[in-house]
Amino acid sequence: MSEKIKELGQAFWKPLLAVVASVVCSWLLLTAFGYPANEAFVSLWEATFKNMRVFGNTLNKACPLLFTGIAVAIGNRGSVFNIGAEGQFIMGCTAATWVGITFTGMPGPLLMVLMVLAGALAGAAWAFIPGLLKTKFSISEIITTIMFNYIALQLVGFLVRNPMRDMSQAEPQSYSIAEQGFMPYLIAKTKLHPGFFFGCIVAVIIFVLLFKTYFGYEVRAVGYNSTAAKYGGISVNRTMILTMLISGALAGMGGAFEVAGSAHYLYEKISNGYGYTAIAVSILANNNPIGVIFSSLLFGFLASGSTAMQRTIGVSSSFADIVQGIIIIFVAVATVSRVKKAKKASKPVKKEAKQ
Amino acid sequence: MNVVEMHGIYKYFGDFCANKNVDFTLKQGEIHALLGENGAGKSTLMNILYGLYGHDEGQILLNGNEVHMDSPSVAIENGIGMVHQHFMLIPQLTVTQNIFLGMEKETGVVHKIKDLDRRVQELNDRYGFNVSPQSLIWQIPVGVQQKVEILKVLMRNAKILILDEPTAVLTPHEVEELFQSIRMLADNGYSIILITHKMSEVMTYADRVTVMRLGEVIGSVNVKDSTEEELAHMMVGRDVNLERQIQPQPTGGPLLEIKDLHVHNDKNLNAVNGVTFTVHAGEIVGIAGVDGNGQLELGEAIVGGRKIESGDVRIEGSSVAKATIRGHLDAGLAHIPDDRLAKGLVLQFPVKQNLIMGSQRKAPFAHGLMADNKAVTQHGGKMVQEFDIRPHDAEYLAGGLSGGNQQKVILAREVGRDPKVLLAIQPTRGLDIGAIEFVRSKLVEERSKGKAVLLISTDLDEIRSLSDRILVMHGGRFMGEVSADVDIGKLGLMMAGKSEAEILAASVGKGGGEK
Numbered sequence: 063m064s065e066k067i068k069e070l071g072q073a074f075w076k077p078l079l080a081v082v083a084s085v086v087c088s089w090l091l092l093t094a095f096g097y098p099a100n101e102a103f104v105s106l107w108e109a110t111f112k113n114m115r116v117f118g119n120t121l122n123k124a125c126p127l128l129f130t131g132i133a134v135a136i137g138n139r140g141s142v143f144n145i146g147a148e149g150q151f152i153m154g155c156t157a158a159t160w161v162g163i164t165f166t167g168m169p170g171p172l173l174m175v176l177m178v179l180a181g182a183l184a185g186a187a188w189a190f191i192p193g194l195l196k197t198k199f200s201i202s203e204i205i206t207t208i209m210f211n212y213i214a215l216q217l218v219g220f221l222v223r224n225p226m227r228d229m230s231q232a233e234p235q236s237y238s239i240a241e242q243g244f245m246p247y248l249i250a251k252t253k254l255h256p257g258f259f260f261g262c263i264v265a266v267i268i269f270v271l272l273f274k275t276y277f278g279y280e281v282r283a284v285g286y287n288s289t290a291a292k293y294g295g296i297s298v299n300r301t302m303i304l305t306m307l308i309s310g311a312l313a314g315m316g317g318a319f320e321v322a323g324s325a326h327y328l329y330e331k332i333s334n335g336y337g338y339t340a341i342a343v344s345i346l347a348n349n350n351p352i353g354v355i356f357s358s359l360l361f362g363f364l365a366s367g368s369t370a371m372q373r374t375i376g377v378s379s380s381f382a383d384i385v386q387g388i389i390i391i392f393v394a395v396a397t398v399s400r401v402k403k404a405k406k407a408s409k410p411v412k413k414e415a416k417q
Numbered sequence: 418m419n420v421v422e423m424h425g426i427y428k429y430f431g432d433f434c435a436n437k438n439v440d441f442t443l444k445q446g447e448i449h450a451l452l453g454e455n456g457a458g459k460s461t462l463m464n465i466l467y468g469l470y471g472h473d474e475g476q477i478l479l480n481g482n483e484v485h486m487d488s489p490s491v492a493i494e495n496g497i498g499m500v501h502q503h504f505m506l507i508p509q510l511t512v513t514q515n516i517f518l519g520m521e522k523e524t525g526v527v528h529k530i531k532d533l534d535r536r537v538q539e540l541n542d543r544y545g546f547n548v549s550p551q552s553l554i555w556q557i558p559v560g561v562q563q564k565v566e567i568l569k570v571l572m573r574n575a576k577i578l579i580l581d582e583p584t585a586v587l588t589p590h591e592v593e594e595l596f597q598s599i600r601m602l603a604d605n606g607y608s609i610i611l612i613t614h615k616m617s618e619v620m621t622y623a624d625r626v627t628v629m630r631l632g633e634v635i636g637s638v639n640v641k642d643s644t645e646e647e648l649a650h651m652m653v654g655r656d657v658n659l660e661r662q663i664q665p666q667p668t669g670g671p672l673l674e675i676k677d678l679h680v681h682n683d684k685n686l687n688a689v690n691g692v693t694f695t696v697h698a699g700e701i702v703g704i705a706g707v708d709g710n711g712q713l714e715l716g717e718a719i720v721g722g723r724k725i726e727s728g729d730v731r732i733e734g735s736s737v738a739k740a741t742i743r744g745h746l747d748a749g750l751a752h753i754p755d756d757r758l759a760k761g762l763v764l765q766f767p768v769k770q771n772l773i774m775g776s777q778r779k780a781p782f783a784h785g786l787m788a789d790n791k792a793v794t795q796h797g798g799k800m801v802q803e804f805d806i807r808p809h810d811a812e813y814l815a816g817g818l819s820g821g822n823q824q825k826v827i828l829a830r831e832v833g834r835d836p837k838v839l840l841a842i843q844p845t846r847g848l849d850i851g852a853i854e855f856v857r858s859k860l861v862e863e864r865s866k867g868k869a870v871l872l873i874s875t876d877l878d879e880i881r882s883l884s885d886r887i888l889v890m891h892g893g894r895f896m897g898e899v900s901a902d903v904d905i906g907k908l909g910l911m912m913a914g915k916s917e918a919e920i921l922a923a924s925v926g927k928g929g930g931e932k
Contacts, residue, residue, distance in 0.1 A: 274790070276783040283774065286765045293722060293752065293760045294774035295743035 077346045077357060080392035088385045092377065102371050109370030110363045116370075118247075118254030122324055124362025126151065126333075128261035129316025130340030131347065131354040132268050133185075133309040138349040139272055140305035141285040146192060146207025147313040148337025149214035150185035154317025156218055157184030159226070159328040162239025162321065170242035177243060178318045185314015186307045188214065193306030197299035203306070211337065219330050226328065236328035245323040255323030257316075261355070264312065268351040271308075281305050313337060342390050361386065418445045419481075420577055420608050421466065426475035428461055435461040436472070437632045443577065443610060448603050450611045450619040450640075452652055453629035454849035456819070459612050462629070463579050466610075467499045468492040498575025500566045502582045508555035512548055513537050516569045540571055544601050559708075560591030564598065571602075578602070581612045588707045589877070589909035596622045614652075614850075616645050617878065628652050653850050663861055663883060669698030671734075672749075672869035673719075673838045678728035680711075680718040688714035690893035691728070696838065696869040701860065703884030703901075704873045707912050711893035712873045713755060716842045719871070720752045721745040733837050746775050749837030753827055753844045755873075757820070761827045764816030768806060769797025771815045772830050804829040805855075821852025828859055839863050842873045857883060877908065 085103075092099035110120045130147040137144035144150075158177040165173060192206035219234075226236040245255040272278035283291040284301045292298050316336070325332055343361055347353030368382030421443035428436040436458045443449050451459045464470045466477065468486035476483055479495050486492055489499075506515050513533045517524055524533065537550040546564050554562060563583055570578055580599075584592045599622070603609055611623060619626050620640060627637040628651040635651045673696040682688035688711040696702045706712050717723035719730055721742040729738050732748040740748065754760035762771050773782045773793055781792040797811025806818070806825045815826060824844070831839065841860060845853040860883060864870050874880050880887055881901050889896040889911040897917030899908065910920050 274788055275786045276777045276788050277786060279770065279777050279788055283763050283766070286763045287759070289760050290763050290774070293720065293742060293754055295741070295746045296774075297741065297743070 077348075077353070077360075077389075077393060080346065080389050080396060081360065083392045084385055084388040087388050088381075091384070092381075097375060097377055102375055102377055105371050105374040106364075106367035109367040114249055114254075115252050116366065118249060118252030120359070120362050120366045121254055121258040122362075123365045124358045125255075125257035125261055125323065126316045126320050126336040127340055127343050127358035127361050128258060128265065128354060129319065130313045130337050131343035131358045132261070132265055132351045133312035133316070134340045134344035135347065135349040135351050135354055136268055136272065136281070136305060136312070137309040138344060139285050140281040140302060141288065142193065142196065142302050142305050142309070143204050144189065144207055144306065144309045144313075145204055145341065146189060146210050146337070147309070147340045148333055148335065149207065149211035150188045150310040150313035151317040151320075151337050152211075152214040152218055152333050153184040153188040154181035154314030155321050155325075155328055155332050156214075156221065156317075157181050157314070158318035158321040159236050159239060162243045162326075163226070163237045166240040168240070168242075170244075173240060173243040174245060174322055177239070177322050178315055181314040181316075181318025181321075182311040183314065185317065186311040188314070189306045189310025190303070193303045196306075197302055215330075218328065218332070222328055222330055228327070234330065238327045239321065243322055244326060245319070253324070255319070257319035257323045260319065261316070261358075264315070265351040265355050268308075268312070272351065277304075313340075339386070342386060346389060346393050360389075419443065420445045420479065422478040422481075423462070423466065424476050424478070426462065426465060426477075427473045428458075428465060428470060429473050435632050436465070439475070439629075439632075439634050441627055441634065442637070443608050444625070445608050446603050446606050447624040448599060448609045448611060448622060450613055450623035450626040451629065452613060452616075452619055452626050452648060454614060454652060454851070456631075456849060457629040457652075458632040459629050460581065461632075463499065463581065463610065463612055466492070467497060467579060493573055493575070496574060496576040497579065498570030498573060498577070499579040500563075500570060500581065500583060502585060504562055504566055506554045506562055506565060508553070510554060511550065512552050512554065512557075512565050512568075513550040515554060515565060516572050520573070536572070537568065540568055544571075544598050544605070546598055558591070559586050560588065560595065563587065563591075563595060567598070576606070577608045577610070579610045579612070582614075583611070584613075584615065584618060586708055586875075588912050589905060590913055592618070615878075616649060619648065620645055630654055649850075663701065663864065663885065665885075666699055666865070668700045668885075669867060671695045672698050672732065673840075673871060674729075674731040674734075675719070676729040676731070678715070678718060678730065679726040680714045680723055681726060682711075682714050688893050689718065692890075692893075692895055694888060694895070694898075696871050698837075698869055699864060699867045700885040701864050701870040701872055701883050703880035703887045704871070704890055705877060705880045705887055705908065705912060706875065706890035708875050710890050710912075712875075712890050713842065714893075715890070716755065716840060716873050719745075719840055720750060743775075746834070751831035751834050751836035751839045753824075753831055753839070753841040755842040755846070757823050757827055762815045762823055764814065766815055767797075767812045768801060768815055768818070768826055769793050769811035771826050772797050772800050772811070772833070774830060776834065800829040800833060821848045821855070824848060824852060824856060828856060832859060832863060836868065838869045838871065840871045840873070843875065844872070845874075845876065845879060853879075877905070 089099045092102050109116055111117060130151055133147045134144055157180040161177045161180045162173065165176065188210055192203045192210060195201040195206050196203040222236050223234045228235055228237045248254045248256060272281060280291065280296045280301050283294065283296060284298050288298045320332065321328065339361060343354060343357045346357040364382045364385055368379040371377045371381065372379045419442045423439060423441040426436050426439040427434065439462055441462065451463065453459045461470065465472045466486065468489045468491050477486055484495055513530065516537055517533050534550040541548055546568060548561055548564050548568065554565065567578065583595065587595065599609055613619060623640050625637060625639055626648065628635045628648060630652060675692060675694050677691050677693050678689055679687065679691055680689035692715065694702065704712055714723055718725050721737065721740055721744065725738050729736055731737065732750055735748060737745050737748050758764065770793065773796065776782055777788065782789055794811065801809050801811045804825045806822050806829065815823060844856050844860065848856065860870055860872065872880065872883055884901050887899050887901060887903065889899065889908065891912060891914040896911040896915065907920055911917065
């Protein structure tokens with residue numbers, strides 16, 4: 063079986079198993095706490111698939127997770143562990159908002175493109191510094207990207223309270239972006255913006271980049287064994303920085319779509335922890351960009367459904383977090399068992415190879 | 418008298434039979450070599466005797482009584498001690514502390530270290546070990562550390578010693594010393610099992626030898642009734658050519674030139690202190706030396722993986738001292754690294770993708786940015802056949818191959834690049850005889866094709882059988898250049914740090930004294 067098919071196979075059966083197992087666990091949990099579990103799941107389901115309005119809502123919720131999820135996935139493939147998708151996403155939001163409230167005279171389509179570009183650029187810039195620190199001074203990108211998340215968060219807090227603040231609003235938030243920069247709603251009576259679909263295209267592009275180009279080969283070689291890659295003539299530092307830049311740009315782009323498509327202005331909690339959830343999204347998809355489309359949908363589904371569940375049967379929306387946690391545990395278990403199997407399998411393999 | 422008898426031992430790992438109906442006897446007071454290729458089942462058998470593995474069938478008798486070896490502690494109680502290939506010593510502690518570590522039951526928690534030192538000294542004196550009890554482990558040479566491991570076992574009252582490849586990291590002189598002590602132990606009634614794949618050691622030092630192949634015992638013979646060729650034949654199952662493998666041939670122009678090269682090690686200390694040499698087209702130059710004398714750093718500097726402090730490296734006349742590794746590859750260098758798992762392969766990649774590492778940007782494997790999977794697959798299929806990489810499946814993950822086949826992947830990749838210069842560092846370490854022969858024949862083939870081959874190896878047999886010229890390295894410098902038919906004693910002295918001039922002076926001095 064070729065690596066590609068194997069990749070795809072792994073991206074599907076593992077998360078599927080994890081999801082099924084976690085549904086069973088959640089059902090048991092709900093029952094144990096005396097909630098009508100069946101009704102809860104029905105409301106969860108209805109909150110997503112009952113009509114186009116709620117379905118659009120789910121896709122919108124999945125959009126930031128899709129972009130940040132791909133960002134984390136490419137990083138993990140190249141063993142630059144980008145925990146900073148959160149900060150890069152926020153910087154993307156900030157840059158896009160700034161463009162949107164500054165160039166108010168610009169025609170809509172141009173403004174949208176400019177916002178997305180600005181978001182990508184800001185995200186890449188925010189990822190560049192940790193990348194540089196890692197390659198030049200061997201400072202763990204795990205630490206620095208987390209630090210940069212806090213800087214980004216505080217920066218937005220400052221901006222929406224001071225220079226960018228819209229005084230007509232009670233809560234601290236920025237001015238709204240120019241109206242022609244609002245991304246169109248794709249279906250009448252829904253707020254579905256095109257972000258998720260652009261995200262799917264990006265996922266395919268990143269998949270091709272990772273698995274069909276020499277650059278992707280180098281990224282993955284560095285990710286698996288940077289020493290062997292180095293002796294194979296690959297510039298490890300350059301590859302890692304490029305991986306980081308792409309990762310940051312993707313997360314920042316996600317921020318731009320969030321502003322131009324959904325929020326239309328900047329506020330402190332615009333991210334809602336997307337960049338962190340993205341780590342789970344990516345792991346669930348075995349760091350496969352195509353797989354991230356599906357896992358981001360699942361997490362978007364949980365996010366929109368949990369609010370509905372709270373409304374209809376009074377289960378706290380935190381329950382969605384519990385379900386997410388359970389999924390991750392099952393995925394982790396599946397990964398471990400795969401490693402063990404591979405180890406067991408290696409002995410007869412050796413014998414076979416020696417004959 | 419037989420101190421150990423193993424009858425009909427079977428051991429399975431999954432479906433794989435590692436030991437198949439193995440009989441093994443050890444007589445008191447003998448040095449008994451257990452000879453076989455890697456994967457022949459020697460270590461498995463000894464781990465069974467030492468209680469590390471259980472066996473599936475068969476029985477073990479110690480002094481005629483059946484014993485169930487459930488764990489190493491049972492083995493130790495029964496007077497069996499094992500010295501592993503990788504030392505298990507704590508560098509910061511003294512010899513005595515290391516020896517008594519784990520024996521607190523006997524020594525008590527509170528004890529006088531001087532008493533323990535004295536006990537070590539007694540053992541020392543008895544068997545001529547020459548180890549100072551108060552020395553710190555990190556300060557003493559590897560050869561002495563090996564003896565500490567043996568003392569550790571002796572202190573636990575072992576009468577049967579299992580030594581797993583004890584000479585892997587020793588100089589010829591240290592090997593000689595070690596076996597003097599081992600012989601003295603045998604003369605005092607200890608019984609010694611020597612796991613090895615080195616034929617010369619068996620012939621020189623062992624009394625009896627049991628040869629294993631593919632999990633089975635091929636035979637047990639007295640060493641003096643056998644010959645090296647016979648044993649090699651038993652070990653491999655066919656005739657093996659251990660003789661010198663190269664015929665003289667005219668050499669061409671200089672392809673690799675090293676000038677006054679200075680390189681630091683990982684601790685930023687001088688590792689290579691100004692070496693100068695040239696490798697010409699059509700010759701193999703061997704660099705001999707004990708591990709850790711700067712050969713590895715020299716090799717890494719030549720491929721561009723380590724910073725050059727001063728000096729120059731030229732490939733076909735153009736300097737690559739400041740070039741990246743890619744620059745070296747493009748200049749015509751191929752490189753078989755010392756550690757194939759860490760530096761040579763991406764284990765999670767299939768064989769075919771490992772085969773293009775370094776050429777992934779070039780046609781036919783890439784067109785612009787896009788990789789050409791068809792070309793990669795085709796190339797993989799071809800190379801797997803040509804270099805007999807087993808299984809013959811280029812989609813196989815590199816991590817699933819045996820060591821020999823992994824090395825073939827690297828060899829196929831590097832030679833397949835059609836380089837000017839081939840740098841091979843420890844190219845056969847840890848391989849079985851079949852793979853060793855293959856790798857060596859490929860090096861010779863490259864030489865015949867007019868490539869410049871630089872071979873860095875700690876395996877003297879390898880250096881001597883392949884090299885046109887031998888440079889001996891010690892402490893980051895060359896002690897001199899010798900030809901392949903050099904006397905092994907002289908080579909040993911040079912590896913220990915005597916320059917050619919000093920050796921000459923010494924022999925002249927001795928000659929003068931006799932007059």
